[in-house]
Amino acid sequence: MxxxxxxxxxxxxxxxxxxxxxxxxxxxxxxxxxxxxxxxxxxxxxxxxxxxxxxxxxxxxxxxxxxxxxxxxxxxxxxxxxxxxxxxxxxxPQVRREDAPVPAIPLAELRMFLEDLRVENEQTVRDAPYVVGFEEARLRGTVGQNVYVRKLAAQPGQRWAIVRPTHAFRGFGGDGAGQGESIVGHRLDSDVSMVRTPWAEDARNDGHYGRGREIGIEVSVIGSAEVLRGGDPSTLLLLGSTEEIRKGDRLLPLDDKPYDASYFPHAPKAVPAGARVIAFSENVLDATGRSQVVALSVGARDGVENGQTYAIWQPGETIADDVASNSWDRGTGQSVTLPDEFVGHVMVFRTFDRVSYGLIMDGLKPVHVGGRLTLPD
Missing domain, CATH: 3.10.450 (Nuclear Transport Factor 2; Chain: A,)
Structure with missing residues (x-):
């Protein structure tokens, strides 16, 4: 056939x-x-x-x-x-075989991020039910153990996602309504502050600690649990996890929003103003590369859709022009900004209102936070 x-x-x-x-x-x-x-x-x-x-x-x-x-x-x-x-x-044409068809992109590399990252309202995460302890007074929770959760109004049998905040997205400038606003991503230090603030922002790279207008909080889904008994605290059975569960981890409803089963890379009609790379997935601090996930400063409100593919350009460095300044003393006199450099392509695979996530499809050089997006040409 x-x-x-x-x-x-x-x-x-x-x-x-x-x-x-x-x-x-x-x-x-x-x-x-x-x-x-x-x-x-x-x-x-x-x-x-x-x-x-x-x-x-x-x-x-x-x-x-x-x-x-x-x-x-x-x-x-x-x-x-x-x-x-x-x-x-x-x-x-060949005779049909049992081999799996060739995908448009490496979907397997996206699947964990499709399920594990979402952007929520900051107050929603702050007020969410939280893990307060574990069975036998253990310090961490692992699969098959009971976890105890406060502020959870749920019935036995209901399942919940266990999440940990990873980035705070904040806007600066603009007209107060989001127009012309620059969005940055601050990494959250959950190790020292989950039980208190419930997080602390690391803004050492831009000096905007705790400032700016709230855009949203990125949370990583690190586990799931089922309610065994209600009350305050409630008792839940930890069904699965990708990390050890800690005190202070939050609970949110399971995300039942469908996501695309396949993606078709294509060029957008236009690039939203101020579109940049603002954060990395995982624990990457400085740079990332091919087949890695990055957060972008534009989302559905800006017309961004799944499959749209952009070129990433890294802003050129500003260096001293010792010749033009007629000085042989390094770092003095006139300066010049070098041209932007193309570093790779990124394809959007999940969008939220103001933020989207993309997969780096290819790359010539490492991608850094601040890389600007252009049409793929």
Whole structure:
């Protein structure tokens, strides 16, 4: 039995007249390419297209392609020149196999972040029920143990997410209504302050400690628990966790909002003003790179959608121009700001009102907080 929807990469790579100016194959493309396990459509497109993020537009221009995910390992792409000199691609159909289809992007690398990060109202997190202790007076909670929670109004059998605040997002400047506002992310020190403040902001890099307008609190979902007995404190059974549970960890309802099962990288129509990288996932303090998750200073309110792909440019350093200042003393006299440098592409995979999360798809250099977003061209 032959597949009728094997045209994805043909739709992805064929150059049609309407896109001839914007989409073209690389000059060094091979005569053929065999799809392999571990490939992604982004990676394949990056091999052959000068602008891989434009492949969805070509796919949309080919209505015969019904399912953009039915390309399988073993499918052969043959590249040649058409009679008019334009690049063309032929896909050789194969007998259906049991191999999994090739995804558009490495979704497995996103899944934990889709489930584990969310942005909440700051007061909501401050007032949330919290872990006050563990069975047998233990200092930490692990799977299978009872945890005791205060301020929880719940019935036996209900399940809750256990979260830990990781960043505070704050806005500076603008008109007070969010227009023209610059958003920064402050890492939260939960180790020393979960039971008191319930967090302390680390703003040593920008001097804005505790200032600015609240945008939201990023929390990481680190576990789940089921209510065994109500009361204050309530007794819950710890069902699962990615870290040891500590006193002061908060509880929030399980996030039942659906998220996309697949993503199609594409260029946005425009870039919102002030779009920048404002925070990293994990415990990264200085820089991050390919296949890592970053928080961006724009969200759904700015028109940001899943799949939108941006270029990241790192602001150029300001250095001393010793020649222009007619001085051989380093660091004195005139200065000059070096040009911004392109460091990679980021694709948005989850959005909130003012903040979104993106996966770094590729990169030439490390990505730092403050990197500005532009159109992928």
């Amino acid at each position: 032959f597949r009728k929807s094997l045209g994805l990469l043909a739709g992805m790579l064929v150059t049609v007249a309407v896109y001839a100016a914007g989409v073209e194959l690389r000059a060094d493309h091979p005569e053929s390419y065999t799809v392999r396990r571990g490939d992604t459509l982004w990676g394949i497109a990056a091999r052959f297209l000068s602008k891989p993020w434009l492949w969805p537009e070509i796919w949309q221009a080919n209505p015969q392609v019904h399912n953009p995910h039915l390309i399988y390992p073993g499918d052969v792409l043959r590249l040649s020149l058409a009679s008019d000199g334009a690049p063309s691609v032929k896909l050789v």
